[in-house]
Amino acid sequence: MSKPDTPASSGIDTDGASNSLRGRARDAISKQPATTVTILSSLLAVQDELGYLPAEAIDEVAHRMTASANAVWGIASFYPNFRFTPPNRHKVELCWGPTCHILGAQHMLQGLLPHLGLNNEGETEDGLISLKLNTCLGVCAHGPAMSFDEELAGHMSLDKAIHLVECIKATDAAITAESENEPAPADQVPLAGRQRSAEAKND
Amino acid sequence: MTEVFERLLDVATDSWADLKTRPWIRVSTGMMGTAAGARDTLQALRDHVGLSGIQVTISEVGTTGLCYAEPLVDVSMPGGARVLYGNLGPERVPEILDRHIKGGAPVVELALASVDGDVPGMPRREDLPMMQHQVRIALRNAGEIEPANLHHYIARGGFAGLDKALSEMQPDEVVQVIRDSGLRGRGGAAFSTGTKWGFLSGNPSPIKYILCNCEEGDPGAFNDKTILDTDPLTLIEGCIIAGYATGSSNGIVFIRHGNDSPIDRTRAAISACYANGILGQRVMGTDFSFDIEVSLVGESYVAGEETALMEAVEGKRSMPRFRPPFPAAYGVWGKPSNINNIKTISYVPEIVRRGATWFNSIGTEKSAGTAIACLSGDIRYPGLVEIPFGLTMRQVVEDLGGGDPDGKPIKFLQTGGPLGGVLPADQLDMVLDYDVMAASGAMFGSGGLIVCNETRSVVDLVRNLLAFDQMESCGKCFPCRLGTSHLLDVFDRICAGDSRDGDMSLMARIGANLRAGSLCGHGQLGYNPVDSALKHFGDEFLAQMGGYSTLPIAPFVGPLTTRRGAHTESETPTAAVKLDFVVNIEPVALKSAAPEAD
Numbered sequence A: 001m002s003k004p005d006t007p008a009s010s011g012i013d014t015d016g017a018s019n020s021l022r023g024r025a026r027d028a029i030s031k032q033p034a035t036t037v038t039i040l041s042s043l044l045a046v047q048d049e050l051g052y053l054p055a056e057a058i059d060e061v062a063h064r065m066t067a068s069a070n071a072v073w074g075i076a077s078f079y080p081n082f083r084f085t086p087p088n089r090h091k092v093e094l095c096w097g098p099t100c101h102i103l104g105a106q107h108m109l110q111g112l113l114p115h116l117g118l119n120n121e122g123e124t125e126d127g128l129i130s131l132k133l134n135t136c137l138g139v140c141a142h143g144p145a146m147s148f149d150e151e152l153a154g155h156m157s158l159d160k161a162i163h164l165v166e167c168i169k170a171t172d173a174a175i176t177a178e179s180e181n182e183p184a185p186a187d188q189v190p191l192a193g194r195q196r197s198a199e200a201k202n203d
Numbered sequence B: 001m002t003e004v005f006e007r008l009l010d011v012a013t014d015s016w017a018d019l020k021t022r023p024w025i026r027v028s029t030g031m032m033g034t035a036a037g038a039r040d041t042l043q044a045l046r047d048h049v050g051l052s053g054i055q056v057t058i059s060e061v062g063t064t065g066l067c068y069a070e071p072l073v074d075v076s077m078p079g080g081a082r083v084l085y086g087n088l089g090p091e092r093v094p095e096i097l098d099r100h101i102k103g104g105a106p107v108v109e110l111a112l113a114s115v116d117g118d119v120p121g122m123p124r125r126e127d128l129p130m131m132q133h134q135v136r137i138a139l140r141n142a143g144e145i146e147p148a149n150l151h152h153y154i155a156r157g158g159f160a161g162l163d164k165a166l167s168e169m170q171p172d173e174v175v176q177v178i179r180d181s182g183l184r185g186r187g188g189a190a191f192s193t194g195t196k197w198g199f200l201s202g203n204p205s206p207i208k209y210i211l212c213n214c215e216e217g218d219p220g221a222f223n224d225k226t227i228l229d230t231d232p233l234t235l236i237e238g239c240i241i242a243g244y245a246t247g248s249s250n251g252i253v254f255i256r257h258g259n260d261s262p263i264d265r266t267r268a269a270i271s272a273c274y275a276n277g278i279l280g281q282r283v284m285g286t287d288f289s290f291d292i293e294v295s296l297v298g299e300s301y302v303a304g305e306e307t308a309l310m311e312a313v314e315g316k317r318s319m320p321r322f323r324p325p326f327p328a329a330y331g332v333w334g335k336p337s338n339i340n341n342i343k344t345i346s347y348v349p350e351i352v353r354r355g356a357t358w359f360n361s362i363g364t365e366k367s368a369g370t371a372i373a374c375l376s377g378d379i380r381y382p383g384l385v386e387i388p389f390g391l392t393m394r395q396v397v398e399d400l401g402g403g404d405p406d407g408k409p410i411k412f413l414q415t416g417g418p419l420g421g422v423l424p425a426d427q428l429d430m431v432l433d434y435d436v437m438a439a440s441g442a443m444f445g446s447g448g449l450i451v452c453n454e455t456r457s458v459v460d461l462v463r464n465l466l467a468f469d470q471m472e473s474c475g476k477c478f479p480c481r482l483g484t485s486h487l488l489d490v491f492d493r494i495c496a497g498d499s500r501d502g503d504m505s506l507m508a509r510i511g512a513n514l515r516a517g518s519l520c521g522h523g524q525l526g527y528n529p530v531d532s533a534l535k536h537f538g539d540e541f542l543a544q545m546g547g548y549s550t551l552p553i554a555p556f557v558g559p560l561t562t563r564r565g566a567h568t569e570s571e572t573p574t575a576a577v578k579l580d581f582v583v584n585i586e587p588v589a590l591k592s593a594a595p596e597a598d
């Protein structure tokens, strides 16, 4: 399978258009709920919106915060939750914290890596999954813990992990097939937990 | 009593009473519940209730701390029993609805416990092993109320403390009450909270900040997130009281970005307070004004350090500042600031409401009140407990936690997070008390207790903690930046069966340099896990190094990310620095060689 379209290639990249990367970054910065807006808060808002920080976003934050792109980059590069290339469509996190460690996180990780064709955290070649190691997912009482598209899952095992990964792939394939009949912009495909929970909140 | 509070109390009391006129189902969602599958249970409940048309109230609440029983569903009937159903998957939902809600008879075989009354055939909640000895103060509302529901909170005694402070007490009196209560900081250093507030109240600046530290980067600890997830209003009330007591103008609740549910619930609680005259101009109609906002930070453990936190609030890299100046003189945005952990702040409303003597009578002489411990690992009942100081570790682990799930002997506890240490099983009779524990080299820290049975390798676990310390080093000072890398390298070799002569003394030298030369607690205390593991399990190290260990260590895959502006291995500056040599620097003998208690 080829890499899916990234948002970069789906929108018209004119500066003012609100669906360009820079335009979306601008909107995300303006819509922050915090009253105190900083470089960091803006970067977090943009990453939530775009899933990563393209150069356009660094520039936009620099412009809005009257800082240099270097200063913004210096802050962005410090926090490992920021990424600078588009993520794959689905985010899978695995906790390697001490509780999950003793309860078998390494066994899961080292079984999952070959299944995904990876050597460590990173992106699968089919463009579907970004695997990330997390220092502690905060649900140690239910360790070993993982999260799938931001939805926490406890009491994991290698079998369950592989099963859930396969579920994600199947759902994704179904949605892609549906949207091929009626093409939707590629950046609307992800069914990230963040969006799902936002929908849940609205009803 | 202020007029505003009187009115709110009336409404709250009515709405709480009204809840009791219908069946009420509380589902523990939030992070803990979600991880156990509570979202599916909740969905099933909503679907079935929708279809059957029964009149019930369904509330999403936070965890009660009985995490082992999640998904937990709490059903109360008007005038009838209140029953907790544990480990309730979606497939069991129809049965509960049919038999308990429609039929009026609790489903005894699925029930975990009854609450506020007896139901034949099931234990009372307070008789569950995990609820023994518990005294709930900071967690008093956990699982009881909708997290951001002002009426629920007020109906259970909320904002009475703030109202009392505003209408009956001078700011100095509030500080004195906190001082007399013996409350000590729960963020790690156990410093007297009243004394700390005193530093700030003396400062005449018109703009002063109360910072509430909910960063909680410690792997193995989940009590701070749980408070945000179950009862954010208690910390908001605590912050406002702290603001009044110290004459501050602004509060900042500092949370790590990433988990939506604690952040959303906290934001909702803050909005509810603004909408009801509890925050903003003229708090509860008095002359005191106070604002609170949430400040989010990226992934960084050191961001929890008080000066690094201030940098992060200002939107920068979370790197610690040099001290002095101290936060009470020069804090966030250069303004005087006070930093407290969220647990510390969450005790404040009840202390003000019920008085210093009440709080001081709980716990031990020097460690007043309760400790909130997070039990995880090899334990039958993992979860969250709030127990008075003075219990022994054995009571916590064996009585409340039920010991190892398969009855294997416990070998050690990992306490105090990645900067803490290990506590061997033969020291389980140690009393929970800041000073007793500190004297013996153990640390309670933020409350994470990771229980390990005899099949676990100490060396392996300590390597995990070191990998964390290395990755989280902010890189500002080189003893920590290089020391943690070097130490991890040595450990990797030892774990791979490739140890060398002199590794023991090499580790000790690196440790001494870390302790003496690092700017903040991260480096100063980073050697603690190794130190305590060597002290208690030296033989296991020798066995591992000598190649005759009976606890094989599996290869370890750690994260690629570090904090040095690089996100892949090839870009990582320190990955290139293969510390494959012995550094012969003698430990620096500094005057202040004693690590900061932080």
Ligand SMILES: Cc1cc2nc3c(=O)[nH]c(=O)nc-3n(C[C@H](O)[C@H](O)[C@H](O)COP(=O)(O)O)c2cc1C
Binding pocket: B184, B185, B186, B187, B188, B189, B190, B191, B213, B214, B215, B216, B217, B218, B301, B302, B303, B304, B305, B306, B307, B339, B340, B341, B342, B344, B345, B520, B521, B522, B598
């Ligand atoms: C590396 C490091 C990380 C820390 N992380 C936290 C944290 O996550 N939460 C916290 O409350 N305190 C943390 N602290 C302690 C804080 O610096 C500070 O002492 C504490 O928030 C003060 O609150 P208290 O007086 O209520 O304990 C950390 C300290 C260090 C050195």
Ligand code: SF4
Binding pocket: B302, B319, B320, B472, B473, B474, B475, B476, B477, B478, B480, B481, B518, B519, B520, B521, B522, B523, B524
């Ligand atoms: S001790 Fe470590 S974490 Fe602390 S300032 Fe120095 S490099 Fe940063």
Ligand code: FES
Binding pocket: A095, A096, A097, A098, A099, A100, A101, A135, A136, A137, A138, A139, A140, A141, A143, A144, A145, B219, B220, B221
């Ligand atoms: S250690 Fe894995 S969730 Fe905390």
Ligand code: FES
Binding pocket: B478
């Ligand atoms: S550590 Fe900064 S110049 Fe060497």
